[in-house]
Amino acid sequence: MMAMRRPSSSVPYHHGNLRNALLAAARDVLEERGPSALSLREIARRVGVSAPSAYHHFPSLDAIAVGLAEQGAAEMGACLTAASEDRRRSSGDGKSLLRTGEAYVRFARANPALYRLMFGEGFQPASKGNDAVRDLRQRARAMIETALAGRLPAAELPVAGLFLWSVAHGLALLIIDGQAEPAKDADAVVLRVLQLGGRALARRRR
Amino acid sequence: MMAMRRPSSSVPYHHGNLRNALLAAARDVLEERGPSALSLREIARRVGVSAPSAYHHFPSLDAIAVGLAEQGAAEMGACLTAASEDRRRSSGDGKSLLRTGEAYVRFARANPALYRLMFGEGFQPASKGNDAVRDLRQRARAMIETALAGRLPAAELPVAGLFLWSVAHGLALLIIDGQAEPAKDADAVVLRVLQLGGRALARRRR
């Protein structure tokens, strides 16, 4: 009945790979019931384990939130990088920024509470001082500014970058929060809004 | 020592104009310590009154949050209207939308937690079903679309409106949350970002 011993990342013996199970449950709670429902007892309950057992893996509830933010930063970073590198595969390189913007909004829509944990709600304690989240933010800024570097004078880059980030951030949150129109054809609307953002930065023809 | 009786909106006899005092204290708590710290006991403590006394004025803690959202909607609505009507006093009418945008971001920066209560954080229960907040949102959309109606084909209005709202909303939140650059010259940066938004919708010269 028992599987053979496998290297190290195997189905666990003692009780489980509790650390990861706790993070996964925490993420479920976060997305289902929001950040204020993120409680250690609720997380443990979902995993089917007693609450104190979590202390063998995290020093506190806050540390679990930090873990979520780090996980989110890694995932979102991968999505953005993949999207921005997509230009090499497909047509021209002018679309790279637009694709990255779409990926940004797509990630936020797919993981609304996690996105808010990293980038919203008063810039949560869990994210505020976190290196992974700070890196993600800087990386996103850098992607934007690099993509724009060819088209704009250097002096305009910071404001232009903030502008594009505002469009993506604002759009993502309005959709996530259901404040924008109901989501029919949402992808098309996102695309058109982001295209308008790009148009603001288009080189003036005269 | 006692003031003469005044019509009805006077300094109160019994103990105070508790309803307003509670709302004011709630607003302080909200801005100082965030929405999760909004507790009935803390609010009553600040007013210097026992917690149960609040029940003579609000049926529940949630009702206080709703009251705050309504108050915020009224104030913000007045700010936006004032800004949009300003065009009649000053130069051309092309700037009306820009001024409204500035007023929008200015209100959010002056009342960050209240803004988030109305427009952010998963579109809070306190605001979600609230008529005053819904009206504010619709009024803001209408202002944008009316201002744009002269410049764009009707079919483009919804997307253009969502675009401008995204810029203002995203910019406001990035600044509020301290995710954008530190606030030196913040007003100037806001202006430039909003101008970029307008540029996206400028009639193409050719």
Added chain:
DNA sequence: TGTACATCAGTGAACGCGCGTTCACTGATGTAC
């Protein structure tokens, strides 16, 4: 003007709740001999 009374805004005590965290423990795992 003075008294009796209804109204209503306040009070302190108490309820039950879920929370984060600590504690002393138990029992399984993996290791040394």
Added chain:
DNA sequence: TGTACATCAGTGAACGCGCGTTCACTGATGTAC
């Protein structure tokens, strides 16, 4: 291969906390006569 033991991941019971809300009350206000 078998036994003794250290390690470590789990447990249940308990702590103290602040919370929203209910209750029966008190005391001031304003009104009717």
